[in-house]
Amino acid sequence: MSSHESFDDLEARLLDLGASLDVPAPPPADVAAAVRTRLATGATPESASGTAPEPAPEPAPGTAPGTAPGTAPGTAPEPAPEPAPETPAPKPAPELAPEPARKRRPARPGIRRRRWTVVVAVVLAVVAVTAATPQGRAAVTAILRYAGIELRLGETPAPVITPTTLPGEREVEPRRLGSLVAFTVRTPAALGPPSAATVGDDGRVASMFWPDGIRLDQFDGTMEPFFFKRLGPPHPQDVPLGTTTAWWIGGSHPLGYIERDDGTSVPLRQAAPTLIWQSGAVGYRLEGAGTKERAAEIAASLR
Amino acid sequence: MDDDEAIGRSLAGDLSAYEALVTRYSALAHRTAALLGAGDEAEDVVQEAFVKAFRHLSSFRRDAPFRPWLLRIVANETHNLNRSRGRRSELTARLGATAEVAAPDDPAGTAVATDRRARLLDAVRRLPERERQAVVCRYFLQLSEAETAQVLDWPLGTVKSSTHRGLARLREGVGGELA
Secondary structure, eight states, X not given: OOTTSOOOHHHHHHHHHHHHEEOOXXXXXXXXXXXXXXXXXXXXXXXXXXXXXXXXXXXXXXXXXXXXXXXXXXXXXXXXOTTGGGSSSXXXXXXXXXXXXXXXXXXXXXXXXXHHHHHXXXXXXXXXXXXXXXXXXXXXXXXXXXXTEEEEEESOOOOOOSOXXXXXOEEEOGGGHHHHSSSOOOOBTTTOSOXXXXXXXXXXXXXXXXXXXXXXXXXXXXXXOOEEEEEOSSOOEEEEETTEEEEEEOSOEEEEEEOTTTOOEEEEEEEOSEEEEEETTEEXXXXXXXXXXXXXXXXXXXX | OOHHHHHHHHHTTOHXXXXXXXXHHHHHHHHHHIIIIIGGGHHHHHHXXXXXXXXXXXXXXXXXXXXXXXXXXXXXXXXXXXXXXXXXXXXXXXXXXXXHTSSTTOHHHHXXXXXXXXXXXXXXXXXXXXXXXXXXXXXXXXXXXXHHHHHHTOOHHHHHHHHHHHHHHHHHHHGGGXX
16 A cells, blocks of 8 residues: 555565554544534534533533634634744644533543543643623623633733732642642752742642742642733734643742632732743743743742 | 535535534544544544634635545644653553454354454554554555655655564564465
């Protein structure tokens, strides 16, 4: 079958082997019905991401319908935010399973969660804001989700005046940090050991602090978004980081926290320029490094 | 209803027509996802791919075949899944029951054939990723070189060279029994 040599015994054996492989698949009619159910609540190809399906059953950000695939900025109802065309690969962005998918497959409760892993880790998923409140609709033109952080892009937001700490945030000995959270805590070699550390939200986030105002948050980046950031222009810039892409948010911006139970957005404080990225299941945000280059250098030194 | 008619009706919003397309390509899509490394998440990958294909249907060129266009989305989804897991794609397929009953009146011969298949499968599994993907597409999925190039989003030359290197490596690995 290769163009430059005759079909030989090995190729025949490979074809025979392929034919004998057992690949389990559900009945095609079931797949078709599941796909149809999902599409029925979504959009037609022409109006792709523009149509708002039925109101989301819960106003949590994770259920915002009408996800616009990252490779089709032309079909998005609004101009796609800057980072979309620069996502790591020219592939359709994975998107959330709308409710019906979950209803149809009660035996596999992990699916939605696992999809989230895909969502946050692969590319920035661009979500047209259709389920937001009227106020939200006016101020936010697009939401990007990456590494457990939801970026709400829109007009330049008013700064957060009264800083708040994360729920349950408490100071811990830096060397004990690793034993207090469910994921592996890493330290940037470029900065050395932190001078202080905190754990927040029942071990969902670990934070390290250095004397010159640098703060590194590490958090479970696989589930629902954990932090949100409200951003006006300029939009985030991509920064190559090893085999992945980090995003640099160059201006000071309101940072908040998304409550696990009901998705309520809790403003925390005005954050300095920040680099965000993900490695494995952990999301990172590095704040206070000053420049994009310095932040990338620190990020690359995580051990 | 052929593919083109089903696509035309799907574009007009006819979900029944799209359902027919999904039914037609479901098995192949699952096979592609599983053999390219989606493992036990092939079902999720396929459902996602069909939803995405529908949403992107307007970008499909009607004069081109639907099959490789769809399989490329499946391959993308599989690739994205593995990348998000930070894992290498693996060929997890097992030899099917059909291998066992190939020659029911010749148990010894069947056992030998099964053993040969198992060893070849093992050798394919151990190929470097690109070579394995090329071999899987060309022989296990029986795609043409051009289709393979489209599905994997590689240049045609890369398909040819990866297939060639993969076959050469397989000949080295299981060469003795080919003689």
